[in-house]
Amino acid sequence: MFLFKKRIFVCFNFAELRTLCTSVISKPFRNIPGPLSLPIIGTLYQYLPIVGKYNFDKMHINGMKKYKQFGPVVRERMLPGVNVVWLFDPKDIEIMFRCEGKYPNRRSHLALEKFRLDRPNVYNTGGLLPTNGEKWWKLRKIFQKGLSSPSAIQRFIHGSDEIVNEFIERLSILTQKEQTDYLPEISRLYLELMCLSVFDIRMFSFSSNELCRSSRSTQLLKAALVTNDCMLKLDNGPQLWKYFQTPLYRKMKKAQIFMEEVAIDLLSLKMSFFKEKDVGVAESLLDTYFSSPELDFRDIIGISCDFLLAGMDTTSYTTSFLLYHLAMNQKAQQTLHQESLRLLPKVNSPVTNEVLSQAQYAKACLKETHRLRPISVGVGRVLENPAVFSGFEVPEKTNVVSQNQVACRLEKNFSRPNEFLPERWMKNSNLYEQAHPFLLLPFGHGSRSCIARRLAEQNILILLLKLSRNYKIQWKGHNLDTLSQPINKPNGPILLNFVKY
Numbered sequence: 001m002f003l004f005k006k007r008i009f010v011c012f013n014f015a016e017l018r019t020l021c022t023s024v025i026s027k028p029f030r031n032i033p034g035p036l037s038l039p040i041i042g043t044l045y046q047y048l049p050i051v052g053k054y055n056f057d058k059m060h061i062n063g064m065k066k067y068k069q070f071g072p073v074v075r076e077r078m079l080p081g082v083n084v085v086w087l088f089d090p091k092d093i094e095i096m097f098r099c100e101g102k103y104p105n106r107r108s109h110l111a112l113e114k115f116r117l118d119r120p121n122v123y124n125t126g127g128l129l130p131t132n133g134e135k136w137w138k139l140r141k142i143f144q145k146g147l148s149s150p151s152a153i154q155r156f157i158h159g160s161d162e163i164v165n166e167f168i169e170r171l172s173i174l175t176q177k178e179q180t181d182y183l184p185e186i187s188r189l190y191l192e193l194m195c196l197s198v199f200d201i202r203m204f205s206f207s208s209n210e211l212c213r214s215s216r217s218t219q220l221l222k223a224a225l226v227t228n229d230c231m232l233k234l235d236n237g238p239q240l241w242k243y244f245q246t247p248l249y250r251k252m253k254k255a256q257i258f259m260e261e262v263a264i265d266l267l268s269l270k271m272s273f274f275k276e277k278d279v280g281v282a283e284s285l286l287d288t289y290f291s292s293p294e295l296d297f298r299d300i301i302g303i304s305c306d307f308l309l310a311g312m313d314t315t316s317y318t319t320s321f322l323l324y325h326l327a328m329n330q331k332a333q334q335t336l337h338q339e340s341l342r343l344l345p346k347v348n349s350p351v352t353n354e355v356l357s358q359a360q361y362a363k364a365c366l367k368e369t370h371r372l373r374p375i376s377v378g379v380g381r382v383l384e385n386p387a388v389f390s391g392f393e394v395p396e397k398t399n400v401v402s403q404n405q406v407a408c409r410l411e412k413n414f415s416r417p418n419e420f421l422p423e424r425w426m427k428n429s430n431l432y433e434q435a436h437p438f439l440l441l442p443f444g445h446g447s448r449s450c451i452a453r454r455l456a457e458q459n460i461l462i463l464l465l466k467l468s469r470n471y472k473i474q475w476k477g478h479n480l481d482t483l484s485q486p487i488n489k490p491n492g493p494i495l496l497n498f499v500k501y
């Protein structure tokens with residue numbers, strides 16, 4: 001036996017041996033189970049209304065069905081030549097991220113990329129969201145300056161605190177109404193917060209002029225919504241827009257042209273101030289970008305549109321779900337209220353960096369919201385090298401998508417998985433559980449993860465602390481679920497009631 005083993009080992013170097021072991025132990029790609037795919041239409045027929053088993057609007061439910069039927073690794077040939085591998089096991093999700101190279105590839109926003117590349121007079125590239133490879137890194141390394149370190153985003157706390165105060169003042173008007181859908185209100189708040197940190201400009205979207213339907217802020221919020229609504233179907237549908245402008249593509253294009261016009265207006269306004277200012281005194285992100293010699297004005301238009309597209313709905317949906325869960329869980333809300341009272345002793349105490357660093361329960365509430373209602377079902381990567389997931393070989397260039405939202409709802413990964421229990425993230429609680437580090441990844445992972453994670457979390461926490469300090473939050477609607485469009489949005493209005501303490 002020993003001699004036999006020895007003979008095999010001496011024949012191969014380490015790389016050959018690894019290949020040999022992999023091919024002996026692992027099963028081939030074609031054996032990965034998954035939904036039946038037909039010639040020409042792939043699995044698209046399974047997503048048809050009424051007859052189809054799946055629904056493009058319910059990716060988390062599709063995911064759970066696929067996991068239950070096929071297991072932790074599922075292969076789906078959505079269209080001829082477009083294979084997607086869905087991963088449900090955190091160990092596999094870890095492998096996916098650990099084997100990504102210097103320039104992690106993601107297949108997303110394909111139609112948006114075409115729109116931008118067709119307009120070289122406005123955009124230099126497809127932008128940060130869809131671009132891959134070295135071109136992506138060239139943009140990313142400059143754009144993340146001023147966003148990635150904790151100290152860089154602390155400079156926005158004071159301004160954000162003041163805008164949140166304005167929002168809270170507006171609550172006194174809103175709470176007098178019989179019923180208010182708070183989602184559009186929360187979206188306006190995040191539009192303001194984002195414009196302040198990115199452009200250093202106020203949109204005054206709570207002013208009476210801006211609250212009307214035809215105003216710039218209303219139209220801008222609509223443009224982001226329309227683009228996000230169109231994106232999943234454009235990317236995962238039959239992609240006829242590559243050859244001619246389909247009605248859905250034209251809808252997305254119209255929304256993007258509006259967004260682009262607003263971005264150019266804001267940039268031009270900012271440019272005129274920038275010229276007069278001392279170079280080197282960077283205040284907003286744009287100041288940093290304008291002073292970067294590697295960037296062209298068209299690159300800055302691209303990132304401004306990326307921020308306008310990725311920055312508002314993500315934070316407002318997360319906040320809506322967070323308030324919904326707190327309203328439905330009075331015990332958690334009480335614990336949060338006690339923490340906010342301790343950290344903000346007066347009604348109008350400002351949120352500071354010191355306050356944020358101590359807001360442990362608020363952070364646990366946010367984490368728990370990300371676990372139950374992440375902004376995306378999972379994160380996708382195009383494999384740079386072949387990999388083995390749960391014993392199945394997957395070749396390079398395959399589009400692999402993690403299914404964290406589904407994995408986070410499995411009993412084997414979390415106890416009482418469908419309950420909102422912030423204590424599970426608190427080390428001093430007896431409900432604390434040590435989760436696999438690749439289960440909860442609401443912002444993705446690694447160098448391609450969300451560029452604005454810290455800013456987004458900071459803004460949400462400022463709002464959360466101020467609201468829970470001063471108001472009891474009640475829910476007046478029906479039970480909420482997520483709709484994938486392609487980011488997860490609430491499937492109904494955000495019908496809250498705020499009662500002053």
Ligand code: HEM
Nearest residue numbers: 310311314315318375442443444445448449450451452456
């Ligand atoms: C709760 C809020 C948010 C969540 C949960 C979220 C989540 C994500 C996720 C999952 C990704 C993909 C990461 C990956 O592929 O590994 C991403 C990318 C991105 N996010 Fe966010 N995001 C949020 C807020 C924001 C905000 C406020 C902005 C802008 C101001 C923003 C801008 C971007 C951009 C530009 C990318 C693309 C990064 C790249 O490809 O290099 N996000 N975000």
